Amino acid sequence: MAEVKKLKRPELDTGEKLYLLALAKGAMVTLKHAFKSVTGKARGADSLNSSGLGITMQYPEQKWDDQLPEHYRGAPALVTDEQDRERCVSCQLCEFICPPKAIKITPGEIPQDDPWAKVEKRPKEFDIDMIRCIYCGMCEEVCPEQAIYLRKDYAITGTSREEMVHNKQKLYEIGGKRVGLVNKWNELK
Incomplete structure (x- = not known):
């Protein structure tokens, strides 16, 4: 002892x-x-x-704005490709990896008559609760289609909790277009 x-x-x-x-x-x-x-x-x-x-x-x-570091992570947003097609394939990896569970995705089917019916699904609903989001960047890292990005925006305000839940339309509106190869539209895939 x-x-x-x-x-x-x-x-x-x-x-x-x-x-x-x-x-x-x-x-x-x-x-x-x-x-x-x-x-x-x-x-x-x-x-x-x-x-x-x-x-x-x-x-x-x-x-x-002029003094933000290069590695600054702000609010997440969804982006489209050059032809305004949704990059998101509703794989739900971002939803599963999100530590505060701020992301909610409801997958939806793409109609067979759509010219891009090769892709199995797209999000019917995609919501991010900005009150819960901790801007960790894990959703951006895990996305296989480069559909979600963190912007350099830190001034996210709203007058109610409902305004702070960004739906698919708002996320695409603030995300804009992203130029570059998108895996799901690649014919070789």
Whole structure:
């Protein structure tokens, strides 16, 4: 059996018990930053085009759009190909992999008289609850047809929960067209 050692905590003096020194240090840091922001010398004030007092960005007049990193992941959207055909084949991989379960897909059949009937199905309904979405990018990574992309949009607002559920039509509207090879239209596939 291992030996147990009892450690004795060091005794605190009266100043340490009252935390006076810690409070004074915190107040000095706060006053230093306040003085720099009033004089217009705050760190980052120039790069953010701030109002001059501090580095507070004046949203919505000023936005992060030019300063977003290349790898930024925003809101998901569905895209079409050059001929306005749906890329999504309702494989439901994005629905299954979504950690917060924000995606709901109802598959639908493509009529036999459709010129693109080679494809088995397309989504009848495709909903993404933007309140639940955590912008993780897993839906984009798992999509075999490159039908869902994360945009660089961070300002998604609505006045009700119903407005925050983006349906198929809205997702295609905000996603737009994506140029490039689409596996499901490939004749060799």
